[in-house]
Amino acid sequence: MLRTRDLTVRFDGAAAPAVDGVDLDLPTGQVLAVLGPSGSGKSTLLRAVAGLETLARGTVSWDDADVTDVPTHRRGFALMFQDGQLFAHQSVAGNVGYPLRLRRTPRPVVARRVEELLELVGLPGFGARSTSGLSGGERQRVALARSLAVEPRLLLLDEPLSALDRGLRERLARDLRDILVAAGTTALLVTHDQEEAFAVADRMALVRAGRVVQSGTVDAVWHHPVDADAARFLGYATVLDGEAAHRVLAAGGAADATGQVALRRSALALGFDGPLRGRVLSARATPDAVRLTVDVEGVGEVHAVADEDRPGAAAPGVGHDVRLVVDLTRTARLGGF
């Protein structure tokens, strides 16, 4: 397993460390997503694990062997970049077979393995093509095949899907998960996109200003964000505290109605018998539901949906008085677990 202790990277002239005392544990065979906004130091963290940054402090170890001073090319950690970084002077097969040729693998073996890998990433028969003619998604698949070619102990993925458009990203995220599981690969994924993290990872670490603020299984982190910023970053629409939080929690029938609460957009829905009252500030139809902002008495401005299936939920106009129900399964209590 991968273990980092007190991992710290400092850049020349920067006041604060880019990565600050990070401890990570990644069991073999699992996928860990490091999730953080841009500039949070998550890519630097990944590069430090790969051995591409000089550490100010701390250690990186694999299966209890300290690899902190082992140069990148001897770590056995493959790194895949956001834009693939394919070698333009080589064909698709040339790229995928590159790490095998470095290890002086016999040519027929390389050819067979390349074919297998291209099959695995869904690009059978692409070997002879030039890399310049590939689409963004194809490039990333080739880069993934190249990274997997020598069965790395650890696969490091730097925003592997961020450069792709939305539909492709979702499909490729699923494929990526399947490929990693099929190959039994241990992977560390860095991303700013929580959807990507949820789709691919088993475990998750939230990073802010170079520090890990929360880590755990994807499920645990999702259901118990450590604080308001974490909740917003994970995709919760609103975070309430004090009296407002109490009212919403009580309206949802929570046993303990104290503390902060994060709400997804769909946590509040129109319902003619709902316990909360408010006035519609805006309404906008989306393919799934009508999205509202409502000024709720004693709570303030919150998001809500008008679910077509719920009785009495026909989309109201702006300025209408409405009543809302609370779905506690679409909320999260803050403070971790």
Place this chain on the structure above:
Amino acid sequence: MSPHTSTRTRTGLGVAALAVLPLAVLAVFFVLPVAGMVARGFFSDGSFDPGAVLEVLGRPRTQRVLWFTVWSAAAATVVTVLIGLPLAFVLHRLRFPGRRVLRAFVLMPFVMPTVVVGVAFRTLLVPSGPLGGLHLDGTPAAIVAAMVFFNLAVVARTVGVLWEGLDRRREEAAAALGASPWQVFRTVTLPALTPAVVSAASVVFLFCATSFGVVLTLGGLRYATVETEIYLLTTQLLDLRAASALSVLQLVAVCALLYLAQRTRSAREQTLDRAGVRETARRPRRRDAPVLVVAGLGLLLLVGPLATLVVGSLRDSDGWTLDHYRALATTGEGGALLVPASQALANSWRVAVDATLLAMLLGVLVSLTVSRQVPGRAGRHGLAAIDAVFMLPLGVSAVTLGFGFLITLDRPPLDLRGSALLVPVAQALVALPLVVRTLAPVLRSVDPRQRQAAASLGASPARVLLSVDLPALWRPLLAATGFAFAVSLGEFGATSFLTRPERPTLPVVIYQLISRPGEQNLGMALAASVVLGLLIVAVMTLVERLRLGAVGSF
């Protein structure tokens, strides 16, 4: 005619109009002299007679000269690349204090007057000099070393600028896949650099094979290249037929080489994958030591001759003195010169101003022309041809150009023998390719949609030029001006042919001084070299302050 076609035709005509003046100048002052020279070689008494050319090429001395030209240039090119690559790495991929100053320093030799460099190496290598014990004075090794000295900047710059822009992550990806640093260099970095290395190497070979001043000062009569041989045949032996035969041969070889260089360059422009604003340099590490040592040796090669030059200019047999500098106001020991060296400096300055103005005027017009986007295949090919034609003076030797001037512009309607214009025109043509190389890439990098946006907002073509092109261009313009000025100040090949005895430039005076006996004359030559060098260093420092990384890259 459809509206579309009429726009296209108009664009084409507009571009053609821009190019008229430069093309006319090129026709009169380049094509005409060169054609005249070709004709002189192939025609005798009005009839076509290529036998004479073959006869010249068959002479044993010619073959010796050809062989020496090729092998010395090849050797110098190999050494330049071997030292230049580590130097490019150190200057462009490592971060350390004083990096910028070093980069400017490495660029200096390239614009140093060839004669000055020759003198500097002589002082270093003569038996009484600091490296006299090596017995290199008057050997081919000295000539090759001087060629390397000159051209290190070309490799370090051309390769360095590309190297700096290469995305480091590609190398990191390879390292993470298990490639050792050497494997990374061999399988990822080198293939990416190859076009720049080939391009730089071909230009270096070109410069070495056509180098004139250093061979003339270091080779004496024993070692001659095609270039010095042309000079010798013309001025000493008065065998114009043989001279033009050699010029033709050189022209053909140069054109072939330029064509190859152009092809690798366009291949490189297609595949370039820049890192953008990302800083790719890092701090030196312990394992960079071998590279740092080679780069250090390269820098020593640059510093050594220049230091000797400066020290030599400040010493005579009695110790430290400023006498050599005082002597610059005189005509030298035993009246070696027709005018005082200070007067020659003033001449150089005036000529350089004229040449720079002319080079800039032509250079801007050419750059605007070749950077336009013209619809249609024919248009694009036309522009590519114009681009190539204006690169020709880069490779056609200055001596050939000067010689061509002499034999074609000497009779009506263009009798310019006595004209003060001849030297500036020749120098402007020598500087022109460098100006275009500086300006055109910047103009090409302006997104055409910016011009379209300005036009769609109601800007006239002139206004578009003013508000879109000029802001991007003013720094390169200043840089190119400085570059042209420096080149013109140091130009020796063409000038030595064309200058009138009573109005010599400083490089010509330096050559006259070292050709004469007398310790005082040598000291004076050193002092004059230092003055000229300092002037050029000052100009180039200004250029470097404009922080245009690409100046001087091919």
